[in-house]
Amino acid sequence: MSLPSAVIPKAEVIGDPIAHSKSPLIHRFWLGKLGLEGFYEKTRVGGEELGDFFSDRRNLPGWRGCNVTVPHKQAVIPFLDRIDPVAAKIGAVNTIVARDGALIGHNSDAAGFLEPLQPSLNDRHLYRMARILGAGGAAKAVAHALSSHGFTLVIAARNLAQAExxxxxxxDVDxxxxTLDHFADPTDFAFDDRSGVLDLVVNTTPLGMTGQPPLRLDFSHVPPGAVIYDIVYAPLETAMLAEARARGHQTVDGLAMLIGQAAEAFRLFFGQAAPREHDAELRALLTA
Structure with missing residues (x-):
């Protein structure tokens, strides 16, 4: 669908494929709640079309920018005029903001990921350790975000070279x-006293997503009291989260990160904070 011609604030999400994206639903929901005039759409853009896309959009009246999803989070970088320091450190861009003809790259994934963990991060801990399953683009944002909070990291991937x-x-952190297979098989490792420790297990892979193979995680690798976080949001309760809840672990689902990163992008696009007091209604809408 082409963007409307009226000079109103406009933003969109680009990727290939793009039909699955929930970003338009989220941003339109917030625009409606705030009574703001604005428009947000999803646009399929192939890798070979990125140059033409940005040439067309750069000076389009009212265009505030776009979110970027797979597979373009690194491919868009050569088309940008500036990159925010956080995005530069991560090496990936998921939000592009248009300002006075310049395109500025941001990464809101890191902030969105950390948002539901903030109550725990506000506490002091003797030690913080995260087991990150996956080493792709999402894992990069997660790893850099957690390193900024002093976590020791274990990064596991199907391809060990990618994890390395x-x-x-x-x-600045250990x-x-x-390999992912290491966490699939049982272990007889005896965890020490974890009181005063913040342990985190994060799935950043598509494994466990609808249409994908399951994620194989044997919970003998999971420390007592660990927080289990799965960024997959379709299904909302993955097999990993279901087992974690059954075992008494605190869990965080994929909508938490999705909504959190969208809120930062919304502020950049439309100049107002997202109305987060409506999160429960938004989550119900996203899972309907």
Missing amino acids: ALAAEIE THVA
Whole structure:
């Protein structure tokens, strides 16, 4: 669908494929709640079309920018005029803001990921450790976000070299690597006293998503009291989260990160904070 011609604030999400994106629903919901005039759409853009897309949009009246989803979070970087320091550190852009003809790249994934963890992060801990399953674009944002809060990281990927490459990017904290298969098989490792420790297990892979193979995680690798976080949101309760809840773990689902990162993008596009007091209604809408 083409963007409307009226000079009103406009934004969109681009990717290939794009039909699955829930971003338009989220941003339109907030625009409606605030009574703001604005428009948000999804647009399929192939990799070979990125140059023409940005040439067309750069000076389009009212165009505030776009969110970027797979597979373009790194491919868009050459078309930008500036990159926010957080996005530059992560090496991926998921939000592009148009300002006076310039395109500025941001990454709201890191802030969106951390948002539901903030109550725990506000506490002091003797030690913080995160097991990150996956080493792709989402894992990069997660790893950099957690490193800024002093977590020791274990990064696990199907391709060990990919995990090693991500670990090499992380500065100032200890990093370790493993294969995903390591966490699939039972272990007899005896965890020590975890009181005063913040343990986190994060799935950043598409495994467990509708239409994808399941994520194989044996909970003998999960420390007592660990927070289990799955960024997959279709289904909202993945097999990993269901087992974690049954075992008494605190859990965070994928909508938390999705809504959190969208709120930061909304502020950048439309100049107002998202009305988060309506989160329960929005979550019901997203899962209907």
